[in-house]
Amino acid sequence: MATGRTHRPATRSRGIPEATVARLPLYLRALTALSERSVPTVSSEELAAAAGVNSAKLRKDFSYLGSYGTRGVGYDVEYLVYQISRELGLTQDWPVVIVGIGNLGAALANYGGFASRGFRVAALIDADPAMAGKPVAGIPVQHSDDLEKIIEDNGVSIGVIATPAGAAQPVCDRLVAAGVTSILNFAPTVLSVPDGVDVRKVDLSIELQILAFHEQRKAGEEHAAADGGGPAAATRTDSAEQGPDGDVPAVMPA
Amino acid sequence: MATGRTHRPATRSRGIPEATVARLPLYLRALTALSERSVPTVSSEELAAAAGVNSAKLRKDFSYLGSYGTRGVGYDVEYLVYQISRELGLTQDWPVVIVGIGNLGAALANYGGFASRGFRVAALIDADPAMAGKPVAGIPVQHSDDLEKIIEDNGVSIGVIATPAGAAQPVCDRLVAAGVTSILNFAPTVLSVPDGVDVRKVDLSIELQILAFHEQRKAGEEHAAADGGGPAAATRTDSAEQGPDGDVPAVMPA
DNA sequence: ATGTCTTTGTGAACGCGTGCACAAAGATGG
DNA sequence: CCATCTTTGTGCACGCGTTCACAAAGACAT
CATH class of the missing domain: 3.40.50.720 (NAD(P)-binding Rossmann-like Domain)
Structure with a gap:
């Protein structure tokens, strides 16, 4: 979410989709954690779980950067950290x-x-x-x-x-x-x-209002369909599938 | 923008698209400002400009809430403030x-x-x-x-x-x-x-990294195509068309 | 009451992003 | 050297969101 997102409409920066760019920092964070644990390689499945995204999406994202994986093995953690850092421009000050x-x-x-x-x-x-x-x-x-x-x-x-x-x-x-x-x-x-x-x-007020909307909707459904298990049931889901992206959120007086 | 974005995939909450919900707070803020200036009505064109979005998008967004406008006139500011507040669940504590x-x-x-x-x-x-x-x-x-x-x-x-x-x-x-x-x-x-x-x-670190990516790209293009006016030229654009969405941003140690 | 003019509301086309599903690639073991 | 197994990379289809463009609706003047 956040409010941000969706930069210059329909303008891929150097062929890399904006949505992919927005996820690269997420991958980088997960990879850095793996690197600190000295994990040498990681599969798209594992890394996707750590970053909270779909593995196919992750592979497609990486495919925009080039073919940095090895079939049957996975991705080299250190190498990938470097490639993503470079792509994001984090190798400079x-x-x-x-x-x-x-x-x-x-x-x-x-x-x-x-x-x-x-x-x-x-x-x-x-x-x-x-x-x-x-x-x-x-x-x-x-x-x-x-x-x-x-x-x-x-x-x-x-x-x-x-x-x-x-x-x-x-x-x-x-x-x-x-x-x-x-x-x-x-x-x-x-x-x-x-x-x-x-x-x-980045707009905190907007983020809270979006939460309030969904919160209200939940409360409404609870009354309407007064059955089918409470809100605090069911299996665990990854939250990263939810918050926009993007979109874009904030932290100042409205 | 930002990081967030894109809640529960393919699940419209009560028929209102997630993207629309994310913009309602933006409209509400613009409308509140108009209300404070005692502006009685506003056209989709004016309000869209104030919120930094496309007017067609704004009209479509409002159409999901109902037909609150008057053709030839525009939207009643106070009424719209109330409707959006109610829709977002802001009328309660x-x-x-x-x-x-x-x-x-x-x-x-x-x-x-x-x-x-x-x-x-x-x-x-x-x-x-x-x-x-x-x-x-x-x-x-x-x-x-x-x-x-x-x-x-x-x-x-x-x-x-x-x-x-x-x-x-x-x-x-x-x-x-x-x-x-x-x-x-x-x-x-x-x-x-x-x-x-x-x-x-909300992840500040991610937002900065996305900015760095684009910043690097700009610097690269400057070298590649060393012509066509510097970066600080051209006409004014509305920034709201850029920051995601969505995407989703933050403010803590990485 | 009629005509004109403004502005809404929306049908339709388009493009981006997502996720499935599979073929190709390579590692690994015998 | 061959077979098998794992995992990548991607072609394809689908759905959401955006935008254009216009018909319908209403205000307003005459």
């Missing part, structure tokens, strides 16, 4: 700036998943002068007056917006003007950007 | 618990978008005894020993998991056993749940 150091911005700054994947928090930026200089997650917050200079000096191309909704578009405009071409937006607003700039949106 | 009060959990607890949409933080739960009793966002943190009792006493059906990856599955199991049937998961793990339980995943 990506400096990232976070704009808006409120509760969420601070949480993101402290987020451990950055460094482990080639992402580096180059700077924290906030509009509040009182925040300037104060260290968050070991990094001193800088004032937004210097936004352009910070972007340029650090060669930042990925920006994270964690400001209130009202400030998001102006901040976005400044980021783009300064050279940022990818934006992860946590503010509950639709951002307008020029062609060539990618935006992904 | 949804008590929510947040488990794992780290940086992210605290950010979520302080999140303003809850109350405004019928969501109420019923409790904050953490495994650290040192956290117990300490107030976060005005709500005292409770120890996870009491998780089951808290769920039952408050009639909670929606749980938010903001724990480290390792604790997510056990916490999930306990939530489900206690009666929770919808889970918003911020931990970077694939959760296994019984049938009838909905899980949506």
Whole structure:
């Protein structure tokens, strides 16, 4: 789900379907776990189970990258980790700036998943002068007056917006003007950007509303068909088959 | 966008496509803004622009809810706000618990978008005894020993998991056993749940990796076709057409 | 009451993504 | 060297979602 998903309609990036790209990080995470346990090879069936997807889907996804498997054996874990990392562009360093150091911005700054994947928090930026200089997650917050200079000096191309909704578009405009071409937006607003700039949106409020919809539906069915076992029965299913993808979710005031 | 996306394959909830459900909150937000400006009616074209979607798609989405528009005029803003709210189940109160009060959990607890949409933080739960009793966002943190009792006493059906990856599955199991049937998961793990339980995943790490992929592709094309205007040119596009869906995104250590 | 103009609601075509099912490839054992 | 068994890679069909394009519906003016 998330809100994000479905990038530029009908435009495969280098032949790799968007849906596949969105799953590669999932595979990578599962593979990394296997790698840490020193597992040498893995079958599509096993890896698919670990990632929570269909094995045929996984094989087709990998087929877009090339033929990295060995029939009768499976996939070489280390090799696959490298190939996917390379494909995702994680073998290089990506400096990232976070704009808006409120509760969420601070949480993101402290987020451990950055460094482990080639992402580096180059700077924290906030509009509040009182925040300037104060260290968050070991990094001193800088004032937004210097936004352009910070972007340029650090060669930042990925920006994270964690400001209130009202400030998001102006901040976005400044980021783009300064050279940022990818934006992860946590503010509950639709951002307008020029062609060539990618935006992904994370909106908690939307995710909760989608859950509420299904929750209400369940409650309704319970009354209608007052039989056939309660909701907390049945066999285990993999949750990864559910949450969209994508789509795309968030974490700021609505 | 994002990661989520695509719930229970091929199962329309009451005839409303999942993709439509995922957009309803988007429309609702745009409509709420119009309502606050006392705009009486809005055309599909205008509303679509505000929500960042295609107008035909919006009309088709609304057609699943019923015929709430007036030809030649448009849609009544207030009426539509009510209909969508009702459809999403936002006219009732949804008590929510947040488990794992780290940086992210605290950010979520302080999140303003809850109350405004019928969501109420019923409790904050953490495994650290040192956290117990300490107030976060005005709500005292409770120890996870009491998780089951808290769920039952408050009639909670929606749980938010903001724990480290390792604790997510056990916490999930306990939530489900206690009666929770919808889970918003911020931990970077694939959760296994019984049938009838909905899980949506928000994974920041995945979102960033998807951005990195496109960023790398842009950089590659720049070298290949060293012409045709830089990346920061062209006309403005609406970003909502991009971020998945769906897909589904996150905010915890990988 | 009639005509014009705006905007909805939807039929139909298209494209992407998914999953089945199987042939080809290679490992492994005798 | 051959047979067998495992697992990949993919052709194919199906279904959902998107978009176009237009007829029907209603407002509004005359």
